[in-house]
Amino acid sequence: MTNDCRLSTFLWGVATSAFQLEGSPYADWASWDAILDSKPDVTNHYTLYKEDLCLLKDLGVNAYRFSLEWSRIQPKENTWNEDAIAHYQDIINILLENNIEPMVTIHHFTHPLWFIKKYPWHEDASIEKFLNYAEKITSKIHGVKYWITFNEPYVLLLGGYFEGCMPPGIKDVDLAIKALKNILTCHGSSYDIIHSKIHDAMVSVAHNMAALAPWNRWNSLDRLLAKIAKYFYNHSLLDAFLTGNLNIKFPFKKVIEIEVPIKNKLDFFGVNYYTRVHIRFNPFKKMGVELRHRDIDGYGLTDMGWEIHPHGLEKVLRYASKLNVPLIITENGIATHDSARKTKFMKRHIDVLEKCIKNGIDVRGYFYWSLIDNYEWLQGLDARFGLYKVDFDTLKRKPTNAAAYYSYLIKSRDF
Numbered sequence: 410m411t412n413d414c415r416l417s418t419f420l421w422g423v424a425t426s427a428f429q430l431e432g433s434p435y436a437d438w439a440s441w442d443a444i445l446d447s448k449p450d451v452t453n454h455y456t457l458y459k460e461d462l463c464l465l466k467d468l469g470v471n472a473y474r475f476s477l478e479w480s481r482i483q484p485k486e487n488t489w490n491e492d493a494i495a496h497y498q499d500i501i502n503i504l505l506e507n508n509i510e511p512m513v514t515i516h517h518f519t520h521p522l523w524f525i526k527k528y529p530w531h532e533d534a535s536i537e538k539f540l541n542y543a544e545k546i547t548s549k550i551h552g553v554k555y556w557i558t559f560n561e562p563y564v565l566l567l568g569g570y571f572e573g574c575m576p577p578g579i580k581d582v583d584l585a586i587k588a589l590k591n592i593l594t595c596h597g598s599s600y601d602i603i604h605s606k607i608h609d610a611m612v613s614v615a616h617n618m619a620a621l622a623p624w625n626r627w628n629s630l631d632r633l634l635a636k637i638a639k640y641f642y643n644h645s646l647l648d649a650f651l652t653g654n655l656n657i658k659f660p661f662k663k664v665i666e667i668e669v670p671i672k673n674k675l676d677f678f679g680v681n682y683y684t685r686v687h688i689r690f691n692p693f694k695k696m697g698v699e700l701r702h703r704d705i706d707g708y709g710l711t712d713m714g715w716e717i718h719p720h721g722l723e724k725v726l727r728y729a730s731k732l733n734v735p736l737i738i739t740e741n742g743i744a745t746h747d748s749a750r751k752t753k754f755m756k757r758h759i760d761v762l763e764k765c766i767k768n769g770i771d772v773r774g775y776f777y778w779s780l781i782d783n784y785e786w787l788q789g790l791d792a793r794f795g796l797y798k799v800d801f802d803t804l805k806r807k808p809t810n811a812a813a814y815y816s817y818l819i820k821s822r823d824f
């Protein structure tokens with residue numbers, strides 16, 4: 410584990426993912442969500458990327474997090490598309506020419522269709538297939554120091570193996586545990602692969618962390634469930650990075666303990682933070698757990714129905730600081746059509762971030778989600794997370810007031 414001063418400049422960035430901007434005919438998600446049938450290229454970023462990268466200059470960010478679309482790079486099991494690799498390299502070159510630090514996500518939810526059909530994550534053969542991809546890109550892609558192996562492994566798992574709402578669409582706890590072990594094994598080996606090629610690489614996952622609270626404080630079952638959920642969702646991965654053991658405790662079940670080869674395989678820690686969730690016991694729900702968003706702080710709910718709870722950012726950063734590596738907020742943002750709300754959301758969260766840094770939490774970067782409006786998983790094109798608004802008929806991009814405000818915030822904060 411490295412914990413030195415290589416992250417000396419605070420990274421002010423925006424984050425995106427390839428599929429959400431550009432789709433891909435070879436990805437599992439292309440046929441998963443019918444919304445994409447009429448807009449398979451989404452914002453057509455694959456063609457318009459140069460224009461979009463100019464927006465980064467307009468914003469004045471010094472970092473950009475984006476992902477590689479695995480299914481474009483390896484559309485068939487035995488076919489590598491060198492043009493797609495060259496395309497992503499071109500993005501990196503443009504960023505470097507403009508002094509913008511690239512942060513590359515290797516896996517952001519989507520898979521090539523052949524992979525998810527033949528080698529879903531609960532099959533051990535998935536490991537070799539993923540690592541071939543990781544080998545390929547790390548030997549071909551140059552100029553990248555910051556790597557995220559997996560975006561939100563737990564969201565991938567909950568969607569893909571509990572709810573079944575994301576590919577591979579399975580609802581099976583035993584297979585979920587196998588899948589998680591294989592995904593984390595891939596993180597551990599990818600960490601080694603990246604470091605064998607890039608001596609000063611900074612590698613992490615992006616972990617979705619939420620503020621979790623009991624629905625009714627006076628109800629001991631609600632409190633117990635909130636505690637279990639907090640441990641599972643926020644902490645169990647942190648402990649696995651610290652010890653190499655993953656302890657999974659589901660409500661009313663025995664603890665499952667599995668070894669995962671990820672101990673210390675972390676150079677910084679990526680935190681994605683959006684909201685707080687309230688939890689209560691409901692015997693009619695899966696595992697007796699019911700989740701709800703409530704507007705407690707009075708800031709309202711976002712267009713996703715999520716509670717706006719800036720203080721939760723401090724909580725999750727505090728938890729994450731026990732890892733003793735620099736932290737980077739790899740995602741934080743709001744879906745809203747109202748740019749004044751977007752501006753307020755951003756300011757409130759960055760105020761909390763500033764307080765955390767002043768109180769000694771080692772945070773080295775903040776990436777706003779997202780640069781332009783995009784495809785939101787299972788929600789379509791109307792969840793407006795972008796600093797730039799996209800007209801999905803003409804595909805024109807237009808700045809919201811939040812874009813100018815973000816530029817101002819970047820200049821006015823002295824981290």
Ligand code: BGC
Nearest residue numbers: 426560561617681740785786
């Ligand atoms: C994901 C993004 C997603 C965002 C908003 C994050 O959990 O990484 O892909 O668009 O949340 O839902």
